Amino acid sequence: xxxxxxxxxxxxxxxxxxxxxxxxxxxxxxxxxxxxxxxxxxxxxxxxxxxxxxxxxxxxxxxxxxxxxxxxxxxxxxxxxxxxxxxxxxxxxxxxxxxxxxxxxxxxxxxxxxxxxxxxxxxxxxxxxxxxxxxxxxxxxxxxxxxxxxxxxxxxxxxxxxxxxxxxxxxxxxxxxxxxxxxxxxxxxxxxxxxxxxxxxxxxxxxxxxxxxxxxxxxxxxxxxxxxxxxxxxxxxxxxxxxxxxxxxxxxxxxxxxxxxxxxxxxxxxxxxxxxxxxxxxxxxxxxxxxxxxxxxxxxxxxxxxxxxxxxxxxxxxxxxxxxxxxxxxxxxxxxx
Numbered sequence: 001x002x003x004x005x006x007x008x009x010x011x012x013x014x015x016x017x018x019x020x021x022x023x024x025x026x027x028x029x030x031x032x033x034x035x036x037x038x039x040x041x042x043x044x045x046x047x048x049x050x051x052x053x054x055x056x057x058x059x060x061x062x063x064x065x066x067x068x069x070x071x072x073x074x075x076x077x078x079x080x081x082x083x084x085x086x087x088x089x090x091x092x093x094x095x096x097x098x099x100x101x102x103x104x105x106x107x108x109x110x111x112x113x114x115x116x117x118x119x120x121x122x123x124x125x126x127x128x129x130x131x132x133x134x135x136x137x138x139x140x141x142x143x144x145x146x147x148x149x150x151x152x153x154x155x156x157x158x159x160x161x162x163x164x165x166x167x168x169x170x171x172x173x174x175x176x177x178x179x180x181x182x183x184x185x186x187x188x189x190x191x192x193x194x195x196x197x198x199x200x201x202x203x204x205x206x207x208x209x210x211x212x213x214x215x216x217x218x219x220x221x222x223x224x225x226x227x228x229x230x231x232x233x234x235x236x237x238x239x240x241x242x243x244x245x246x247x248x249x250x251x252x253x254x255x256x257x258x259x260x261x262x263x264x265x266x267x268x269x270x271x272x273x274x275x276x277x278x279x280x281x282x283x284x285x286x287x288x289x290x291x292x293x294x295x296x297x298x299x300x301x302x303x304x305x306x307x308x309x310x311x312x313x314x315x316x317x318x319x320x321x322x323x324x325x326x327x328x329x330x331x332x333x334x335x336x337x
Contacts, residue, residue: 020115020141024122031129031136036103038137045137047103049162056165060099064090065156068193069221074151076206076218079117083124083155085190088227089248090159091132092303095229096244098169098236099161104129106139110153113143121155132227134159169236171243171259171306174333178242179312180256180266182330183231185302187223187278191249192296196221196278199286212277220278228303231324235305239315243306247298252330254295256304260333268331274300301330 008015028040037046051057066085073082083106091101106125108118118141129136148154188196204210206218213220228246235241243259245252256266279299282288293299305327307315316327 016113016115020113020118023115024119024126027123027126028136031126031134033133033135036135036137040136040138045103045105047135047137049102054162054164057162058165058168060094060097060161060163061159062090062093063156063158064093065154066190066225068197069188069190070154071197072193072206072218072221074153076222078218078222079120080124080127081222081224083121083126084128085225086155086157087125087128087132087134087159088225089190090157091134091227091229092225092246093248094159094161095232096169096246096303097163098167098244099163100233101132101134101159101161101229103135103137103160105158106136107142107156107158108139108153109142109144109148109155111143111145111148111150113141114151117153121153125155125157128227132229167236169241169244172261173242174259174261174264174306175242176264176333176335177309178306178333179309179329180268180331180333181305181307181312181315182252182273182301182328183228183303183305184274184326184328185247185276185298185300186226187220187276189225189248189298189302191298193221195286195288195292195296196282199282199288203285210281212281214277226302226325228325231303231321234321234324235315238318239307239311241305241307243304245304245306247302247304249296251295251297252299252301252304256306259306263336265334265336266331267334269329270294272328272330274326274328276300301328304330306333 035048037048066082070082073079126136204217207216209216245256247255252268279297283293
């Protein structure tokens with residue numbers, strides 16, 4: 001008798017994916033705001049643009065992932081925070097332009113859908129969206145057994161926000177003498193995990209308690225990427241912010257240079273950084289050169305604010321902001337010779 005193949009037998013179970021998503025519907029709908037006309041379910045999400053709030057609105061968008069931090073979540077069998085990393089990273093990428101988030105879309109791909117894992121990951125995405133007051137209005141789930149190894153998955157996200165054209169923060173007003181204020185990170189955030197894994201997993205198991213870190217290795221590596229949007233909103237409302245840089249791949253120097261004209265450069269006062277124990281551990285165990293550390297990791301600073309010297313002094317002693325995140329004077333803008 002001739003063998004018959006179905007899509008399920010080939011490795012893709014559409015009904016299982018639909019069932020897993022159905023279990024999340026109530027969680028996702030909690031993220032909806034009054035502007036959402038139609039969210040998950042149709043071929044696209046519908047969002048009523050709040051045009052009455054703006055005179056000259058500019059849409060701001062970004063797409064990103066979380067890199068190989070996913071491998072830590074998989075090895076640790078803890079999947080409820082990786083989605084929060086994704087959302088917060090994407091929010092920061094548009095917030096540094098002065099934008100407020102409007103809505104979010106996610107992408108989840110795997111070899112074979114494991115409903116509990118899927119629900120933890122997407123549940124984390126929904127949780128971060130809800131905390132940010134931003135609806136999750138759509139996405140895609142893909143089962144690709146011939147592409148991913150069993151147990152593996154990947155995620156990415158797309159965010160859309162809006163900013164008043166006159167309030168775009170793009171670095172064009174930065175000038176020599178401006179100060180760089182660093183805002184503390186929670187740890188690695190979502191960058192540098194390929195190097196971190198190579199070094200740390202050759203010395204520790206993920207569930208090992210590491211005295212220098214005061215927690216297990218897994219707990220340290222899975223610390224959630226900070227959402228800086230509430231902090232940015234307060235800073236921009238109180239100070240003349242000339243530039244904002246989200247410190248991701250490439251480190252502090254390369255990410256801040258994105259804001260600068262060809263006539264400008266920056267000086268980082270490396271000794272002023274709040275170098276977290278995780279970075280000291282990676283460098284010591286891996287004998288990682290300092291230049292590699294600076295280009296790969298945030299080294300304790302997840303956001304950089306560029307302001308004039310007077311505002312810098314006031315910002316550094318602002319108790320309201322200090323109650324949200326620790327801030328440090330970490331350098332200045334200079335003219336290229």
